[in-house]
Amino acid sequence: MERLRQFDYTILIATMALVGIGIVMIYSASSILAQQRFGDPFHFLKKQCLYALVGIVCMVIAMNVPCLWWRRLVYPLLLLSAVSLALVFVPGIGHKAGGAARWIRIGGVNLQPSEGAKLVLVLYLAYSLARKRERGTVHRFSTGLIPHMAIPGILMVLVLREPDLGTAITMGALTLTLMFVAGVRIRHLLLTALGALPLLYLQMKQFQWERIEQFLRYFPHPWDTPLREAYHIKQSCYALANGGLFGQGLGMGRQKLFFLPEPHTDFILSVLGEEWGFVGILVVCFLFLLVLISGARIALALKDPFGSLLAMGIVVMLGMQGAVNMAMTLGLLPTKGLPLPLVSYGGSSLVVSLTAIGILIHLSGHAQRETRP
Amino acid sequence: MEYLRPDEQEGMELWKGRFRWALVLIAVSFLVLGLRLWQLQILQGDRFCRLSDENRLRLRRIPFTRGIIFDRKGRILADNSPSFRLLGVPAEMRDVEAILRHLDGNLKLDKEEVLRKVKLARRRSPFRPIPLQEGLSWEEVAWVENHRLDLPGVWVEAEPRRFYPYGPLAAHLLGYVGEITKERLRKWKERGYRVGDRIGKRGLESRLEPFLRGRDGGLQVEVDAQGRQLMVLNEVDFQPGANVVLTLDVEIQRLAEEALGDRAGAVVVGDPRTGEILAMVSHPAFDPNLFSKGLPPETWKKLIRDPKHPLQNRVTMGLYPPGSTYKIVTAAAALEEGVVDFKTRLYCPGYYRMGSREFRCWKKSGHGWLRLRDALIQSCDVFFYQLGERLGVDRLAKYAWGFGLGSPTGFDPDEEKGGLVPTAEWKKKKFGSRWHPGETLSLAIGQGFNLVTPLQQFVLISAVANGGFIRTPRVVHHIESAQGIPLGPWGRYEIRRVPVKERTLAFLRDALRAAVENPRGTGQRARLPGVSVAGKTGTAQVVEVGEDRKSREELPYHKRDHAWFLCFAPVEAPRVAVVVLVEHGGHGGAVAAPIARKILQGYFQKYRKGEENLGV
Numbered sequence: 001m002e003r004l005r006q007f008d009y010t011i012l013i014a015t016m017a018l019v020g021i022g023i024v025m026i027y028s029a030s031s032i033l034a035q036q037r038f039g040d041p042f043h044f045l046k047k048q049c050l051y052a053l054v055g056i057v058c059m060v061i062a063m064n065v066p067c068l069w070w071r072r073l074v075y076p077l078l079l080l081s082a083v084s085l086a087l088v089f090v091p092g093i094g095h096k097a098g099g100a101a102r103w104i105r106i107g108g109v110n111l112q113p114s115e116g117a118k119l120v121l122v123l124y125l126a127y128s129l130a131r132k133r134e135r136g137t138v139h140r141f142s143t144g145l146i147p148h149m150a151i152p153g154i155l156m157v158l159v160l161r162e163p164d165l166g167t168a169i170t171m172g173a174l175t176l177t178l179m180f181v182a183g184v185r186i187r188h189l190l191l192t193a194l195g196a197l198p199l200l201y202l203q204m205k206q207f208q209w210e211r212i213e214q215f216l217r218y219f220p221h222p223w224d225t226p227l228r229e230a231y232h233i234k235q236s237c238y239a240l241a242n243g244g245l246f247g248q249g250l251g252m253g254r255q256k257l258f259f260l261p262e263p264h265t266d267f268i269l270s271v272l273g274e275e276w277g278f279v280g281i282l283v284v285c286f287l288f289l290l291v292l293i294s295g296a297r298i299a300l301a302l303k304d305p306f307g308s309l310l311a312m313g314i315v316v317m318l319g320m321q322g323a324v325n326m327a328m329t330l331g332l333l334p335t336k337g338l339p340l341p342l343v344s345y346g347g348s349s350l351v352v353s354l355t356a357i358g359i360l361i362h363l364s365g366h367a368q369r370e371t372r373p
Numbered sequence: 374m375e376y377l378r379p380d381e382q383e384g385m386e387l388w389k390g391r392f393r394w395a396l397v398l399i400a401v402s403f404l405v406l407g408l409r410l411w412q413l414q415i416l417q418g419d420r421f422c423r424l425s426d427e428n429r430l431r432l433r434r435i436p437f438t439r440g441i442i443f444d445r446k447g448r449i450l451a452d453n454s455p456s457f458r459l460l461g462v463p464a465e466m467r468d469v470e471a472i473l474r475h476l477d478g479n480l481k482l483d484k485e486e487v488l489r490k491v492k493l494a495r496r497r498s499p500f501r502p503i504p505l506q507e508g509l510s511w512e513e514v515a516w517v518e519n520h521r522l523d524l525p526g527v528w529v530e531a532e533p534r535r536f537y538p539y540g541p542l543a544a545h546l547l548g549y550v551g552e553i554t555k556e557r558l559r560k561w562k563e564r565g566y567r568v569g570d571r572i573g574k575r576g577l578e579s580r581l582e583p584f585l586r587g588r589d590g591g592l593q594v595e596v597d598a599q600g601r602q603l604m605v606l607n608e609v610d611f612q613p614g615a616n617v618v619l620t621l622d623v624e625i626q627r628l629a630e631e632a633l634g635d636r637a638g639a640v641v642v643g644d645p646r647t648g649e650i651l652a653m654v655s656h657p658a659f660d661p662n663l664f665s666k667g668l669p670p671e672t673w674k675k676l677i678r679d680p681k682h683p684l685q686n687r688v689t690m691g692l693y694p695p696g697s698t699y700k701i702v703t704a705a706a707a708l709e710e711g712v713v714d715f716k717t718r719l720y721c722p723g724y725y726r727m728g729s730r731e732f733r734c735w736k737k738s739g740h741g742w743l744r745l746r747d748a749l750i751q752s753c754d755v756f757f758y759q760l761g762e763r764l765g766v767d768r769l770a771k772y773a774w775g776f777g778l779g780s781p782t783g784f785d786p787d788e789e790k791g792g793l794v795p796t797a798e799w800k801k802k803k804f805g806s807r808w809h810p811g812e813t814l815s816l817a818i819g820q821g822f823n824l825v826t827p828l829q830q831f832v833l834i835s836a837v838a839n840g841g842f843i844r845t846p847r848v849v850h851h852i853e854s855a856q857g858i859p860l861g862p863w864g865r866y867e868i869r870r871v872p873v874k875e876r877t878l879a880f881l882r883d884a885l886r887a888a889v890e891n892p893r894g895t896g897q898r899a900r901l902p903g904v905s906v907a908g909k910t911g912t913a914q915v916v917e918v919g920e921d922r923k924s925r926e927e928l929p930y931h932k933r934d935h936a937w938f939l940c941f942a943p944v945e946a947p948r949v950a951v952v953v954l955v956e957h958g959g960h961g962g963a964v965a966a967p968i969a970r971k972i973l974q975g976y977f978q979k980y981r982k983g984e985e986n987l988g989v
Binding site for chain 2: 177180181183237240241243244245273277278281282285288289292296299300308312315316319320323326327330331332
């Protein structure tokens with residue numbers, strides 16, 4: 001009982017609020033779509049509730065797993081992650097949707113290994129960088145740079161092959177940020193970034209280039225572009241404009257009626273903006289920042305390099321994904337199919353995010369013990 | 374190269390300092406996002422709102438075409454023809470009254486009804502297009518297209534509609550299509566059916582629905598305030614349904630329908646060797662095109678309330694007492710069970726007394742001494758009363774079942790009646806009373822409780838013709854994809870043997886031939902020069918046996934006798950079997966036999982020996 005009081009409950013409460021808002025908005029955004037596709041308006045709602053339940057169980061488990069276990073699990077998890085990313089391409093196990101092979105099907109459940117890979121990447125980088133720091137070798141090219149380029153590189157190439165450019169770039173940015181934070185030389189980081197570019201170029205598909213090119217063309221004024229690719233952005237902008245300051249009211253949005261693509265996943269924020277307005281989005285942003293700031297405080301309070309880096313990694317992972325999704329919704333980045341963590345519909349994303357939050361809460365226990373005199 | 378190893382504490386500070394930089398980056402990006410949000414939602418909100426009002430996405434359905442139904446010679450029985458309907462999006466028809474005023478006078482439109490529909494849809498789903506008017510003429514379509522600018526939110530859509538070029542020809546067999554019902558929709562949702570879909574409701578349209586149905590395509594278009602197409606976002610082609618080739622022959626079908634004329638009744642023409650149906654008539658019929666258009670409720674009520682039941686397929690669903698045609702079964706049973714042989718002579722004084730009841734022969738003066746063959750030729754009732762008495766009800770039932778009576782033929786599992794072959798046990802169960810031997814006498818001449826469908830009669834006479842094989846009648850020759858690739862055999866066809874020896878069947882064929890050719894035969898009016906015909910007449914009484922027989926004109930229509938005629942030809946090697954039933958038509962020999970004769974005549978003109986196979 002004593003131990004329970006040591007956790008940081010701000011994160012827990014903010015997280016639960018985000019998941020709750022997500023479930024409400026998913027129902028509002030998808031009920032008509034679900035009625036048409038599955039004959040059941042509650043289809044996505046029911047599934048998301050189930051995912052949330054599984055996620056909460058994972059979170060509670062993660063809250064109680066000692067840090068030592070994570071250290072021991074780093075390499076097995078890395079291997080598991082790489083194998084599951086490769087299984088995506090195996091016919092019979094891999095599951096394709098919309099031209100991309102991003103899922104594996106096990107026991108009737110579709111899993112998206114790239115979601116898990118992000119968390120595993122954070123675990124690995126925190127472990128490896130912390131160890132190199134303790135040994136004082138993080139500055140060196142051979143120990144500070146090479147492994148942290150090679151191992152994330154393998155995962156990234158696998159993700160890029162699916163193809164899932166958005167997740168691959170997120171992973172790359174995550175790696176660079178963590179290396180930067182851990183004290184790898186700026187020179188080396190620039191080198192890594194330069195080294196990654198040709199790799200990215202070679203792996204990228206034609207249509208991905210075209211999409212970026214088009215984005216650069218319509219980005220300044222998407223609403224005047226009669227391009228098919230600007231369509232999503234246009235509809236998203238219309239949704240937000242319809243929302244205004246206070247929104248049209250829950251369930252009253254109309255862009256979700258087949259105007260917006262995937263209103264319950266990537267563009268959930270547009271629906272929220274139309275129904276709850278500017279204020280509604282600010283509330284979601286506030287809750288997000290609450291999680292991030294609490295996480296940052298934990299990271300800064302921790303003395304143990306592994307724990308501290310892990311907390312930082314999770315904060316950066318969630319913050320980056322959130323920011324990218326919002327930027328996409330607001331027409332500041334090309335649409336790449338990244339969900340808003342904790343809010344968007346999607347089982348793998350929700351379960352992984354909640355597990356990460358669980359780890360963060362566990363670390364908050366250490367942080368409070370360490371700061372106590 | 375040597376690196377300075379920083380002090381542990383100092384390093385910690387460095388790295389946390391760097392983390393602060395990362396945090397600042399995230400904070401800045403959120404700030405940028407917030408500003409952008411402010412710009413989009415507050416500053417430029419009005420502008421976007423207006424733009425979004427003028428900008429609409431429409432999902433336009435490209436409806437599939439239903440599979441075509443051909444006859445055996447490739448003539449089209451069911452096709453698709455374009456039909457135009459006026460659609461409107463309620464939310465975009467801002468001034469409905471003005472639009473309706475504009476439409477009124479140029480289009481045949483029920484203004485109040487449309488206004489009510491639009492107002493209702495406005496509250497429910499204002500962005501979904503609703504049909505305003507079905508079946509627009511070419512002039513109306515041209516008018517709407519020319520006045521597009523005055524009709525915001527309104528446009529014309531072309532939709533393939535089921536079209537039956539021959540109208541009511543073979544209507545019962547083909548069936549019709551109509552809008553899917555709510556109950557059916559609930560069951561078929563997983564199969565991709567949606568509200569407003571047209572599906573096969575009866576006959577082959579219904580049974581072959583999974584084949585005839587294709588898949589819708591779709592067009593995702595962005596339109597402006599005038600409904601003009603700005604750009605196509607996505608397009609998926611439709612898939613046409615599979616085509617069906619029937620064994621039916623339109624010419625024979627028409628011949629049979631003409632021969633029956635405007636009398637209520639049924640005709641089946643087919644090949645006794647294979648069970649293939651060449652013609653299947655049920656009269657009165659209906660025009661299936663009426664259903665494609667969307668039937669007005671008054672017409673529907675009229676069809677349902679018509680005392681002659683035009684929607685009922687009499688061939689498979691009509692139950693009638695078989696009358697004297699049943700003597701074929703009684704004769705076969707008597708020979709097989711040995712209660713008489715070919716030479717046994719029985720006496721007919723014009724009546725048969727059993728206990729206190731007197732059973733009459735149709736010929737009051739009586740037939741005198743007769744053998745079984747003569748009794749069949751002249752259709753002597755008294756002779757068969759005696760056979761019935763000797764056989765008993767249950768032995769008779771055994772042979773009736775053997776000939777396929779008492780259960781559906783398997784031709785149409787959804788819409789087919791099995792008829793009735795009574796037994797002592799059945800009566801006990803049904804009425805709780807004992808079987809009277811007197812009832813067997815009525816049974817033996819096809820009166821009493823027994824009921825048959827015209828299709829069962831076709832199977833029965835085919836079995837006599839083809840040497841004792843009971844075959845499931847078939848009308849679908851094969852099904853092929855729209856590209857002409859055969860999709861394999863369809864349907865369940867069974868063959869079994871009648872429990873009757875070939876010697877008996879040969880005797881029956883000979884006796885039935887004589888019933889047509891003999892100057893005293895009842896089926897003389899089916900006689901055809903140059904072709905040997907075998908047949909059996911039947912006059913099924915509607916009123917109880919024993920009541921005085923009055924002439925046709927004296928009785929009210931619904932009490933008049935049903936006229937039957939079953940036949941096949943040529944007797945030496947039968948190629949065609951015909952069953953004719955005229956409801957309340959009177960005497961089988963006088964009414965039904967001439968109809969069969971006309972059909973046979975036409976058949977032998979069209980199908981010379983060896984030419985009955987598919988295709989020209």
